[in-house]
Amino acid sequence: MSGTSGVHEKARGWEAARDALVDAAVAAHDEDTLRRLSAMPGGFGSRPARCRAWLELLHVDRLRSASVSPDTTRFATPDTDAETVVYTPHRDEEQVLLDTRRAFVTYPRDVSSDAKAEMQEDLQALICAVLQRHPALHYFQGFHDIATVLYLTLLSRVPRPREGATATDREEWDTLVRATEVVALSRVRDGMGKDLGAMMGMLKLLRRVLAAADPGLYRISASISPVPTLPFFALSWILTLFSHDVDTLAPVQRIFDYLIARNPISAIYLAVAILMSKKRQMLKLAAALGPEARLDPSLLHPLFQRLPPLYADTPEEPRPPPDFHPPEHGAKYDEPNPYAPIALSGIFQLADKLQAKHPFDGSRIRAHEVLGPGSVVRTYARELGDSLNHNSELDDGEMDEKAALKGWTLADAEACIDKDVVLPGGSELDDDDETVPWPDRLGELARSQRVVTALTLGVLFLGVGAALYRSSGRYRLAGLWASYVRRDMSWARAYFGHYVRYVPALRDL
Template structure:
């Protein structure tokens, strides 16, 4: 069993005091400012207090559904707990948690890893059983992993001789993860990926407003004009799936938990802009081939740079933090081609982007995409704020009234507006001029075919195997893209018209 050091010194002690003062005063604005600063919320214990305050865990009352019987409901040490009906996605949860804790933490025994995987299964299944309307997606286990390693001071949790503190930590972890599922990732835990397509549509608009040149490049990496699918796992899993070390993911959670869930798309755009210079150099190194086949740029867009969790003592990455020629590590097949980027600068840029291009402003127009049931819109209800002039409410009454049951009632209800999950027609992407030749056209056709298949399969992998819910999205969105490709490229490859 590994015990996480609770002692904080130097800048951490100062930051912990600032976090405590903000939490005691319920000053979320101050916590938001602290989340951007080097070091974020400081020590593990201070981070836990800040997350609990920002998630409003104590104020959002849980109203669990359908008490029945299951082996996964609660810790074995809690003898008085209500148990629940098994959730239909638990088989997929088990498959995913068996692959957890591969890249971090390091230097743990195989027995400890197995116990931690069992803990993670119990955590996720508890949340799903309490709220059966939620649907598990592959990648939620990455989010739960970050919560697990943050809230527990000892991992794996004790199997025997658990103390009152151990049980309290576990209960707090479950409640916090429950709130994350219902208040932050709820739109991705419905019957299909329509809401995530809406978020990608908004990301596309933010990028077009913030950096038109980078937007045009990103839009050209697929032969078929489409949404920025390279960022799907980023926003769906709050970046936890694509970062292979814990500290930067915790810092990203500091930032995102302190803000409206829409902040994930601004953070994604800030990362793209921060790695733009490196990405263009890497693209140039690919040579003239990339001009003929822009899809070669897709991996450069999809791969996150090494995100450095800077602190006041270490504002820049130490020597040897990252070697682009090192052997592949973690879950990726190739070494990371990018050099490290400090997170604090990315966070500051993301805040500036959101201030300059607000999500309900004239450029992003989220009100055309997201409905009243989206986590983006209900976030203000949790805060007790006003949605608009027609929905004025008393702030204290709204804050007191909002519960997790209210959040659960929003699953699949008015999350994305009609057409909100489809590509905009207003900004068509110019087709490359240099198509010349049947061989090249065949390569483009092959790229389209493979790309469509990979997008479909890749998106499906984020859904539980027991209940794929992609049919509606596939038939409307992807069929439209295939029809466009068939009509346009038919003039170059006659056989394509007969597909």
């Protein structure tokens, strides 16, 4: 590997045994075993075994692209192939360029500026290749973080050699492009439509899972949110498969092990598991903030939004060593992480237990009332093809179409973009949580906090608006966002109402 000797570690003792298990499962197309291995300490083991497992679980060989016809056969992006196809440039490529120029800041480490520039060119070529093949996709800021993880994992040499590329180099690049296509169309497609309405539906489901799993923690999260009950602090987690919020590669790869092996809905269960795993630490940090945190619950928003250091535990190192510290160089945050590290395998086990206890198609979570038949959550079963019997979310009508489902292609997935992704009302608040009672008397609290709250609301509004900004240069969810805060109340009434609910909720814990 040129330029990034620290990205792919040498094989360790336990990896040989794990790799053998992964290879046997891949050879047998045994996705149940791969799913079980993905949650174990060490995940899929070495980089080569991880690649084989990801490609098997993404069904890259089976899901062949039926994309638009190329414009020419002349090469126009920084690829090493002498001949390839050229597609019409995608409308979002300018925004992609802005993001790829900021890529590879936190990892890999010890990369020269020239190598980093070439890696950024590779990432630009990768994302644009996917967007050009599927022009109906809309790029979202943060997809480059997902592509970065795939790029650093599925290529054995990064940056790609500009001269002397081998047949293996070209084959790996082609596989990387196809894998990224599958991730875009079959894992995060709901976030690549014209707006993020489907992601609002996912946040709604996350809220339901948290309410079912930990009512006390849910009450606090609902109280600190600027929009009643929707946990916007977790938006980037589920939108980017946590890749935007983790500063090191190993834990992100382990998270991808877990998520790629499961229905895309698993991201919300993983988010809830992380919240529950850091709950004790978070409450201690909240208590350390003193009386101000009780008067202004918005101060807890960063504690909810910040992920703890996620430790990529292995069979040989199940717990973080005493000298373990998250990296500080190039971190996405200005302040050090206030949390102690948490081992990932324990979080994965909790997420699986939550999904078993509160299934998304059950009577408590009711995902089918929120997400339509065009959502990745609903079409995931179609992608599985021969593995239909493993998916409880299929109803009788879908089972009757078994023969048709086996022919599922990426063209079918592309046809689902912006089509019946979220049901009417699915992105709105639940009826029992739409309004926050306005107290008759707020006393000194309302008067003393009026100015501070107004400023806080302004910052929160701009912050969430920035998070929802899309590559077209418009705030696609501005109207949707504003509609939440206008419904049946003014901003002031909604926010002051949180104070009334927040203090007893914190005390109940």
